Amino acid sequence: TISYWNGRYLPLDEVHVSPLDRGFLFADGLYEVTAAYNGRLFEPEAHIARLQRGLSELRIDCTLSAGDWLAIMERLATESGITGDLTVYLQVTRGAAANRGHAFPAGVTPSVFGMASPLKRPPAAWRDQGVAAITIPDIRWGRCDLKTVALLGSVLAQQAATDAGVVDALQLRDGLVTEGAATNVFVVKDGAIATPLNDNRILQGITRTVILRLAAEAGLQLVERDIPAAELDSADEIWIASTTKEITPVTSLNGKPVGSGAPGMVWRRLFALFAERLG
Ligand code: PDD
Incomplete structure (x- = not known):
């Protein structure tokens, strides 16, 4: 090619x-x-x-x-x-x-x-059932906002997920959620969506930016803030988002169901809006 x-x-x-x-x-x-x-x-x-x-x-x-x-x-x-x-x-x-x-x-x-x-788009099963993920320590450097080809942190995170037989590894730094191996993370509780702040700890994902825009247009509540790791355990929904993973619901974390254990209502609404933009 x-x-x-x-x-x-x-x-x-x-x-x-x-x-x-x-x-x-x-x-x-x-x-x-x-x-x-x-x-x-x-x-x-x-x-x-x-x-x-x-x-x-x-x-x-x-x-x-x-x-x-x-x-x-x-x-x-x-x-x-x-x-x-x-x-x-x-x-x-x-x-x-x-x-x-x-x-x-x-x-x-x-x-x-x-x-x-x-481009191999995410399989339908990911949308029907969601995917499994684990949490791991974020060992990366202090400029995760730069999309550098120094990807060993992401490589090791993705391999940890692969070794565990899951799709992604959500990284934790100082007790806070940063991002997946190569995805941004969203958490939903009682209808409110949260995602980590756009600073040097994460990549400002384009998919993330599109989600912020779609949520605002749809009148969904979305805040950018620090997310303590404990909120992953009590979340109704967790999503991972990237160019290649689109917006994928995480329905199992560290072997335990997230919320009901099925893709959530907020994800369903937002993903429908997102999918309209891809065609
Ligand atoms: N990765 N965070 C990290 C660390 C990433 O590597 C990526 C994307 C994202 C999501 O960004 P975007 O929505 O702009 O794709 C977040 C690409 C897809 C890759 O490395 O293949």
Whole structure:
């Protein structure tokens, strides 16, 4: 399939990355995953804005404009040869310097990569029955708001879930819920929805932002605040949300049912609104 590499479109297996690339040596880079349903990118502007914010925070000097990014995403989506729904992956690293050294090298050009992949949407069973999750300690660094390719924290969290035979691992830091392995978390109690604050402890998920907007439009009560881990045990509903997991109800946590043990009424209402936007 076609990919993008530093200004050119070429087959994926023709992309060759230098071992001196700072993405390889230092995980010095950022990425984005955007879905496209029926050939239409979902919220591409929000993904581009998050990428550009991250690049500026990390002082990676990438000259591509929002319009350039959109054009790359559109071309990867349309020329991928993928027939169904897909994701467009974008990655920018600080580039390949002549020597290995931690501080920013002078005169490097960022490496920009993009590819499209088939999107496997969440199975119907996840919506009918919900999924199981566990809780684990959040061992990640202090800038989880940056979507860096340094994903070992997420890798270990997802593997802990996989080892436990569940779909996600909800991470706890200082007694508070942060996020799933690669998802944002929502908790519902007595009809009120809560989600962790948008700060350095979590990624500001695009799906999360869409949920905030849909809840406001529907007149549902939703607050962003710290969520003590104990609230997971007394919650009526727990949801995980991301580009690839959409909004998925968690109906079993650490082997115990969440609320009634079935997807909840608030989720049902919100997911219906969300699903309308994907088509
Ligand atoms: N991950 N939190 C983390 C740590 C994530 O990695 C992700 C997404 C999210 C949800 O963000 P969004 O709604 O913008 O997808 C939250 C992507 C999908 C990934 O790593 O594949």
